[in-house]
Amino acid sequence: MNMADNDSSEYLRQTAQRLGLTLPDAELARVKLVFGNLERLAAQLRDIPLADDAIAAAVFCPRSGE
Amino acid sequence: MREKTEAVPSVSSIAASVRSGYVSATEPVQAALDRIADKDGSVNAFTSVLSERAMAQARAIDGVIAAGRDPGVLAGVPFAVKNLYDVAGLTTLAGSRIAATAPAAGRDAMLIRQLSAAGAVLVGATNMDEYAYGFSTQNSHYGATRNPHAPDRVAGGSSGGSAAAVASGMVPIALGSDTNGSIRVPAALCGVFGLKPTYGRLSRDGTALFAASFDHMGCFARSTADLAAAYDAAQGPDPADPAAARREAEPVSPALNQGIEGLRIGIAAGHFESMGMPEVFEAVQRVANALGATRRIELPEVDGARAAATIMTAAEGAELHLPDLRTRLADFDTNTRHLFLAGAMVPAAWYARAQRFRRRFCAEVARLFQEVDVILAPATPYPAFPIGQFMVKIGSADYLASAHLGVFTQPFSFAGLPVIAAPVTPLQGALPLGVQIVAAPWREDHAFRVALAAEQLGAVALHPLRQTN
Numbered sequence: 001m002n003m004a005d006n007d008s009s010e011y012l013r014q015t016a017q018r019l020g021l022t023l024p025d026a027e028l029a030r031v032k033l034v035f036g037n038l039e040r041l042a043a044q045l046r047d048i049p050l051a052d053d054a055i056a057a058a059v060f061c062p063r064s065g066e
Numbered sequence: 067m068r069e070k071t072e073a074v075p076s077v078s079s080i081a082a083s084v085r086s087g088y089v090s091a092t093e094p095v096q097a098a099l100d101r102i103a104d105k106d107g108s109v110n111a112f113t114s115v116l117s118e119r120a121m122a123q124a125r126a127i128d129g130v131i132a133a134g135r136d137p138g139v140l141a142g143v144p145f146a147v148k149n150l151y152d153v154a155g156l157t158t159l160a161g162s163r164i165a166a167t168a169p170a171a172g173r174d175a176m177l178i179r180q181l182s183a184a185g186a187v188l189v190g191a192t193n194m195d196e197y198a199y200g201f202s203t204q205n206s207h208y209g210a211t212r213n214p215h216a217p218d219r220v221a222g223g224s225s226g227g228s229a230a231a232v233a234s235g236m237v238p239i240a241l242g243s244d245t246n247g248s249i250r251v252p253a254a255l256c257g258v259f260g261l262k263p264t265y266g267r268l269s270r271d272g273t274a275l276f277a278a279s280f281d282h283m284g285c286f287a288r289s290t291a292d293l294a295a296a297y298d299a300a301q302g303p304d305p306a307d308p309a310a311a312r313r314e315a316e317p318v319s320p321a322l323n324q325g326i327e328g329l330r331i332g333i334a335a336g337h338f339e340s341m342g343m344p345e346v347f348e349a350v351q352r353v354a355n356a357l358g359a360t361r362r363i364e365l366p367e368v369d370g371a372r373a374a375a376t377i378m379t380a381a382e383g384a385e386l387h388l389p390d391l392r393t394r395l396a397d398f399d400t401n402t403r404h405l406f407l408a409g410a411m412v413p414a415a416w417y418a419r420a421q422r423f424r425r426r427f428c429a430e431v432a433r434l435f436q437e438v439d440v441i442l443a444p445a446t447p448y449p450a451f452p453i454g455q456f457m458v459k460i461g462s463a464d465y466l467a468s469a470h471l472g473v474f475t476q477p478f479s480f481a482g483l484p485v486i487a488a489p490v491t492p493l494q495g496a497l498p499l500g501v502q503i504v505a506a507p508w509r510e511d512h513a514f515r516v517a518l519a520a521e522q523l524g525a526v527a528l529h530p531l532r533q534t535n
Contacts, residue, residue: 015411020392027395027404038380041373043418045248048370050422 084142091127091142100142138185149191152272175272182301186398192227196399201471219450222252247475248489254445254500257529264480268310269304332363334443342447356525374420380409435506445500
């Protein structure tokens with residue numbers, strides 16, 4: 001998911017609304033910046049091939065790691 | 067000016083003096099309170115000082131000794147805790163204005179109870195980045211904690227108050243927390259020893275969490291031996307913490323002097339040799355040279371580890387604070403508000419993928435530790451920067467000064483590995499820098515043995531405070 005600038009603002013506003021958050025315009029620019037960075041990081045992970053059976057697990061959690 | 071190490075007694079000397087009855091427990095506790103009163107105005111390490119509680123506890127220790135009972139191995143040793151630890155009768159601030167209106171904690175956090183059972187005496191709670199979401203302890207509500215070595219510079223974070231309290235000699239040991247580097251970064255910038263143990267080693271019961279997948283509790287001290295004493299006292303299984311491992315305490319102090327013979331020590335290469343100022347890499351090399359370490363180790367997919375850690379931290383941190391983000395947005399620190407909001411917007415698919423990647427990364431790291439026992443790496447990409455500075459230039463590249471501090475710490479905490487951040491013996495006039503001594507899961511003993519050996523060789527040491535003649 002790579003969003004154009006307008007799409008990004010719209011996504012953030014709609015998601016904020018669904019979460020019950022108020023996103024002031026003054027805050028939007030800073031949030032967009034951080035969210036854009038998270039999106040780039042997510043794209044890095046998307047490109048890494050993972051085995052289908054790679055399970056999510058908390059690291060060294062006693063229930064899964066011991 | 068000359069450089070001189072503050073004459074603060076060690077943990078063992080305090081405990082020995084009190085246990086033997088040579089001094090009352092009130093003496094080292096009052097001395098710590100006096101040092102706090104003298105120094106904290108210029109450091110701003112503490113948000114609460116617990117004079118009455120501390121002296122009452124010290125008198126109780128004297129009573130235990132007078133009755134012929136064992137007061138504990140840390141008898142009379144003053145300590146401080148990051149203000150995300152519950153302290154009975156005190157509101158747990160977690161660096162926030164929002165939490166300041168919450169009721170006081172009903173009982174002490176588990177680690178405070180552990181240290182107190184060993185005879186240590188809590189003297190206060192320390193400053194931090196709001197909700198632990200930062201690396202510099204520049205807190206808009208409670209002020210910046212100043213680096214004791216350079217008061218116009220940051221102490222690092224988010225456990226900056228605890229690191230500064232130890233570095234300035236106010237207390238010999240302090241507790242902190244580390245999610246992506248929040249013990250190791252301030253330890254390095256303040257020139258003290260810091261321990262982030264294996265994920266799940268120390269109980270998180272009674273602490274305000276940030277990102278539960280990564281939050282580790284840990285400690286600061288002025289020497290390897292003191293760090294080991296604090297860590298040993300803090301250990302023990304805790305059924306009340308669902309993330310705590312069901313392992314009995316594994317003290318490291320008895321094995322400290324085993325030396326490094328037989329330990330395979332490597333130097334982290336690749337990612338850990340870039341994006342930092344030359345002096346941080348030279349510092350690691352000096353430690354490696356002293357230890358005779360030459361093998362270079364490449365951690366696999368470090369960029370992926372940092373990406374996944376950042377996404378997971380953002381999402382988990384935001385979810386925890388969602389109710390307050392809805393109703394009290396204006397009360398968040400201006401440095402953290404937009405970080406939490408952005409994290410709240412992270413799609414589930416990003417988070418789930420980051421978790422899956424973590425599983426793979428941990429498996430790769432486990433394979434790495436079949437070939438090596440300890441890895442050395444820089445703790446931070448540069449020494450402490452001036453308070454208020456926003457960007458740092460390294461070569462031709464610009465970085466966010468605070469956020470970039472975690473570039474070398476984040477991959478190791480992503481894998482839950484135990485790490486000691488040890489202060490590298492400085493060149494003349496230099497600001498503190500730290501080296502990460504990284505071990506395999508549950509092998510804190512290896513990290514401690516290497517740290518002590520480096521200390522005995524003179525490669526790492528408490529960074530001396532400058533004293534005016």
